Amino acid sequence: MVAILSTSESFERKPVALMERITADGSSPWPVEAGRYRLVAARACPWANRSVIVRRLLGLEQAISLGIAGPLHDERSWRFHNDPDNRDPVLGIEWLREAYEKAQPGYDDGVTVPTMVEVATGKAVTNNFQQLTLDFSTQWREFHRPGAPDLYPEALRAEIDEAIEGVYHDVNNGVYKCGFASSQGAYERAYDTLFARLDALSERLAGQRFLVGDTITEADVRLWVTLVRFDPVYHGHFKCNRQKLSEMPVLWAYARDLFQTPGFGDTIDFAQIKQHYYGVHLGINPSGIVPTGPDVSNWLSAHGREELGGRPFGDGTPPGRVDEAEAVPQIGP
Known part of the structure; x- marks a missing residue:
């Protein structure tokens, strides 16, 4: 995702432009088909990160290839500046915008990650980040790995939907509302809402291992x-500084539990995350200096959440080892 600044005092996220879906039931022009699409993501972006996590948990690596844009971009869009010759090795493009322009000549709207691109034509199909991971769970079932968890179980969908709605507005988008507020009042309202929601989540997670039910679901991702x-x-750059995550005991333990679960921490590149936020948001950080800290080795410390029970993958199994081509730098010894 690329954050679009609002013209008002409060940050408002611009809607995505390509609302198409890739479906198995013929309800869209784009059918589910192994090898037909490439998921373009970025290690830096949380919206893209969740698509990478779900793809890995469900074992869709062989059905949907993965392209990774680098952490830096400008008004032209995300760029493949970490790939050889600054081009995606499959799509052959330097800027993700090129895929949007192939889909819509003269395209002049937002270019965001994650984006699904049709490999044969190089056309961007969808950047509907809110729907994409749900479709990975429901439309791509034919290509799930044996033992894939059910991240969107039908019996819990109403509760999951309710949880992710609040998390989206107050937490996922809430940190941006703090960081990009252009008045003191707008910032303080966003700050209060963010931490009120985090406090409520802490209370909820104090007695249960996962957000909904006793397994990992879309809500946790x-x-x-x-x-x-x-x-x-977010604590420093976006001024979300009432407390660090590491000073909120329940959420810190919950986050470490998932970090140490295959499919989560093995998708995270802390260096690229910092390079993006501090290097791209020059309105907030004009110097472009990227901080050296914090020390992230504490993500591997014991969390004790097993005592709450729960089965991370339900009746399924963890995903296997990360493909070498998709591996991220490891932390710790």
């Missing part, structure tokens, strides 16, 4: 991608 960025970025 969506909350976690913001928590993992909290201390490196």
Whole structure:
């Protein structure tokens, strides 16, 4: 995702432009088909991160290839500046905008990650980040790995939807509302709402291991991608500084539990996360200096959440080892 600044005092996220879906039931022009699409994500972006996590948990690596844009971009869009020749090795493009322009000549709207791109034509199909991971769970079932968890179980969908709605407005988007507020009042309202929601989540998670039910669901994925960025970025850069995540005992233990679960921490590149936020948001950080800290080795410390019970993958199994081509730098010894 690229944050679009609002013209008002309060930050408002611009709607995505490509609302198409890729479906298995023929309800859209884009059918589910292994090898047809490439997921373009970025390690820095929380919205993209959740699509990478769900793809990995469900074992969709062989069905949907992964392109990773680098952490830096400008008004032209995300760029593949970490790839050889600054080009995605499959799509052959330097800027993600090129895929949007192939889909819509003269395209002049937002270019965001995650984006699904049709490999054969190079056309961007959808950047509907709110729906994409739900469709990975429901539309791509034919290509799930054996033992894939059910991240969006039908019996819990109403509760999951309610949880992710509040998390989206107050936490996922809430940190941006703090960081990009252009008045003291707008900032303080966003700050109060963010920490009120985090306090409520702490209370909820004090007695249960996961947000909904006794297994990992879509709700956990969506909350976690913001928590993992909290201390490196949001606490200082976005002025979300009542407390660090590491000073909120329940949420800190919850976040470490998931970080140490295959499919979560093994998608995180803390260096790229910091490079993006501090290097791109020059209106907030004019110097472009990227902080050296914080120390992230504490993400591997014991969390004790097993005592609450729960089965992370339900009746399924953890995903296997990360493909070498998709591996991220490891922390700790």
